[in-house]
Amino acid sequence: MEWLAETAEVRADPRHPGMVPRARSVLVVAAPYARPNDPARMGPSPGRVARYAWGRDYHNVLRRQLRKLERMLREAGHEARYSVDARPVFERAWAQRAGVGFVGKNCCLIVPGVGSHVFLGTVVTTAELEPDEPMAPRCGRCTLCLDACPTGAFLGPHRLDARRCVSYLTIEHEGAIAPELEAQMGDWVFGCDACQDVCPYNRTERPPAPDSDPYAPSAPLELSAEALLAMGDETYRERFEGSPLRRAGATRLARNVVIALGNSGDRRHLPVLEEARHHRAPVVREAAERALRRLDAGEPARTGDADDR
Ligand code: B12
Structure with missing residues (x-):
């Protein structure tokens, strides 16, 4: 994942020449993909597949939705650039700043009332939008996630050694x-x-209703x-x-x-x-x-x- 280091500068600043130099706002979208355990979807036997991968590739689905948002902003005369993973944007940090949720000790963005099984996408834009309040972390003393990691990949709260x-x-x-x-x-x-x-x-x-679940x-x-x-x-x-x-x-x-x-x-x-x-x-x-x-x-x-x- 060398690309993470290579794009660190752009990642740290959405106004970097490589992103949107005159950016004023970052719009953040969280799309829930929670679903109950289902052995038929869990993977080859024996083997478990992470929930996010049971359905359709979120990059494709979310990208289509964010493109519409991008187009709306452009039609209103603003510059706008969407991102789902592919562009250098700290999606979780922006989601926290935008008040969508908070970054848990497991590094995942948690939306109270929805959970952490959400995909994130952003649109960086020159539109001057009224910001929401950032959400403060709400993990309290809980360390269940840190203790549950099978390979001991957490060096501490919010610190993941991705190599493990x-x-x-x-x-x-x-x-x-x-x-x-x-x-x-x-x-x-x-x-x-x-x-x-x-x-x-x-x-x-709560899992989305099957007929309104684009990742089904x-x-x-x-x-x-x-x-x-x-x-x-x-x-x-x-x-x-x-x-x-x-x-x-x-x-x-x-x-x-x-x-x-x-x-x-x-x-x-x-x-x-x-x-x-x-x-x-x-x-x-x-x-x-x-x-x-x-x-x-x-x-x-x-x-x-x-x-x-
Ligand atoms: C690389 C990557 C990985 C790597 C590394 C993960 C990691 N913790 O960094 C690996 C392959 C391990 C991975 C695993 C997973 N990933 Co991933 N991954 C990414 C990706 C592409 C980049 C993340 C990144 O930049 N990491 C670098 C670290 C430093 O940043 P960060 O933890 O995201 O955010 C921190 C910094 O922003 C820092 N920060 C805040 N302000 C500032 C300012 C400055 C200047 C700096 C330097 C830092 C900083 O604080 C933040 C919180 O700790 C993002 C998409 C994206 N563009 O963000 C998806 C993403 C984070 N992954 C996602 C998912 C779903 C997963 C998995 C759950 C998949 C799975 N089930 O197997 C696991 C979860 C592992 C975990 N506990 O984190 C989702 C997370 C959704 C959510 N609810 O949080 C994302 C957002 C993809 C998406 N578009 O939905 N992932």
Whole structure:
């Protein structure tokens, strides 16, 4: 994620020449995507997919909505530039300043009464809009999220070491994952919701009605580990067109599935892992070796050094 550092200057200032030099306001949008647990949508068996990725890719959906807002402002004579992830904008910090919610100790933007399962988008504009009051943090003494992180990625409140975050490891990280982290990743195969699942603000969240939910999944994921391991790049891209899962690619997802099988403690997965030792990608083959050792040793997930022979 070097691009984060490369764009730090623009990120820190929406009036940077690379954004909107005469900007006066930032409009922030939070789009809820909460949904109840649904095994058919949760991922390949066994494996868990983060909620945000169960449905349609939010980039596409939110982008279309923000473009309309951008057009409205431009038609009214203002400069405007929308962003959903792709442009260098501190979306969460702006959401807090705009009073949409507050940044929780888990770094996520929490909207009281709605929860943290919201996507964020912004429009930076030269329009002079009346600002809302920033929302003060409301986590109090609660540290459930910090304690729930399976890989201990939080260095403290609001401080995430992304290199240990399961979301980063499963989606962004190429190549092998450190064996001690593999053993702690549990059954997450794409993203992670551990620090949001325990948040008291998410206990009262209400999923949007299916007919007014633009992110609603078009089809259940319902994929077996075997099917994923056998999938080539092109088939993978076609299968996950329009889904956030497309980003990881076939090899990374196969690597993640193999890690989850190794953490399952279920020896019925030994044959699939044996097969994965012959996978076309070295990173999957190597992860399979370590996963086999974890399963063979009968180690439950999250214990010991996976490299012990
Ligand atoms: C890179 C990235 C990641 C990385 C790094 C995450 C991180 N904590 O930074 C990884 C891959 C790990 C990741 C994971 C996830 N992500 Co992400 N991610 C982003 C992305 C593209 C950039 C974030 C960023 O700039 N990080 C750098 C840090 C420094 O900034 P920050 O934590 O966002 O905000 C802090 C700074 O702004 C600072 N700050 C405030 N004022 C100022 C001023 C200055 C000058 C400076 C320097 C800093 C500063 O305080 C803020 C709060 O701590 C954003 C989209 C965007 N453009 O913002 C989505 C985004 C943050 N991710 C999102 C989501 C959904 C997730 C996951 C929940 C996905 C999942 N289920 O697996 C996890 C959650 C992990 C977590 N607990 O944070 C949503 C968050 C929605 C929400 N309710 O908060 C976003 C906003 C995408 C979107 N458009 O909806 N993500």
